[in-house]
Amino acid sequence: MSQLNDAEVAINAAEAGAVVVRQKYGAALSRYDKSPTDFATEADLEAERAILEVIRAARPDDAVIGEEYGATGQAARTWLVDPLCGTLNFAAETPLFSVNVALPGAGVAAVAQPLTGEVFWTDGTTANVRRNGTDSPAQPSATSHLVDVDIDAPPGSDFLGPQLLTDEKFRATFAGRVSSTTLTLAWVALGRRAAYVTNGALLNSVHFTAGTTLCQSAGCIVTDFRGRPLHTGPGLVAAANRATHQQLLDLIAPHVS
Missing domain, CATH: 3.30.540.10 (Fructose-1,6-Bisphosphatase, subunit A, domain 1)
Structure with a gap:
């Protein structure tokens, strides 16, 4: 070794x-x-x-x-x-x-x-x-108010991205951006994005694990859509701080069954 x-x-x-x-x-x-x-x-x-x-x-x-x-x-x-x-x-x-x-x-x-x-x-x-x-x-920060919402999803799946991007309260609070890689999660850890939102099967994912690990080590708040530990329920919300995270959970709640 x-x-x-x-x-x-x-x-x-x-x-x-x-x-x-x-x-x-x-x-x-x-x-x-x-x-x-x-x-x-x-x-x-x-x-x-x-x-x-x-x-x-x-x-x-x-x-x-x-x-x-x-x-x-x-x-x-x-x-x-x-x-x-x-x-x-x-x-x-x-x-x-x-x-x-x-x-x-x-x-x-x-x-x-x-x-x-x-x-x-x-x-x-x-x-x-x-x-x-x-x-x-790494120094997470929510000052940019930039939130990346992943809109990539398998055909036929019930996906949050489009609903959240057209939510009036979301648009009044955050400046939405769309990206497709775990690079965005690294940016959340570095303070270049306030948060990142996606859903799908993320456990042991080669696409997301490196990014979520970075965010957690940087002190970001990383949970599923219901605010529970990641992988215990649907989706991923990674935010620079608790206030931003809670705002996003409140906005996501009406769209999660």
């Missing part, structure tokens, strides 16, 4: 994936369809291979679940990897995407933003942003 701690392994793995994504950004890439509205690219596949190489070298006995290559190994410690969270944005040359690596049992996570060179990370006790090798503590 490497002498690096788990957080450094996560950071190194996320940075390895980010190098690939950054190099591929804007290039003509082959696509591999998953559904009519979802696909992977060469960048997704190559970035995941780069991430897996780092994890396997440092933690050869650990298991990994990746977005593209699935599960490898069986162990109590399982890494969750999304090599390019926001592939649709990436393919459209819209710079809202991230590289996610998490080790949920240890409370460890790293989210790399390839085009800025930033890595948002936590060792399970504190949350930080690394820029040019220098770490600064």
Whole structure:
């Protein structure tokens, strides 16, 4: 086993994936369809291979679940990897995407933003942003009043996003934004967003676990739609502080059965 701690392994793995994504950004890439509205690219596949190489070298006995290559190994410690969270944005040359690596049992996570060179990370006790090798503590803040509401959902599902975005009280209180990656959760931890709202099956998700772990370590309020612990009920509300969180719960309540 490497002498690096788990957080450094996560950071190194996320940075390895980010190098690939950054190099591929804007290039003509082959696509591999998953559904009519979802696909992977060469960048997704190559970035995941780069991430897996780092994890396997440092933690050869650990298991990994990746977005593209699935599960490898069986162990109590399982890494969750999304090599390019926001592939649709990436393919459209819209710079809202991230590289996610998490080790949920240890409370460890790293989210790399390839085009800025930033890595948002936590060792399970504190949350930080690394820029040019220098770490600064995450400082959640609701002063922007910017709330990202995820409107992505499987066809036919009963989804909150459209209802909340058209709610008059929500629009009078918050400036709504729409994003599609766990990058937004990292922004909540850093104070760049006041909150993030989504629903769906999020337990052990390669898309969301790194971001929710960051928010929790930064001291954000992270619950389901009813204010209960995350994963005990529907949805996710991650907010910079309790006042903002409660405002959102009050607005969401009429839309949750």
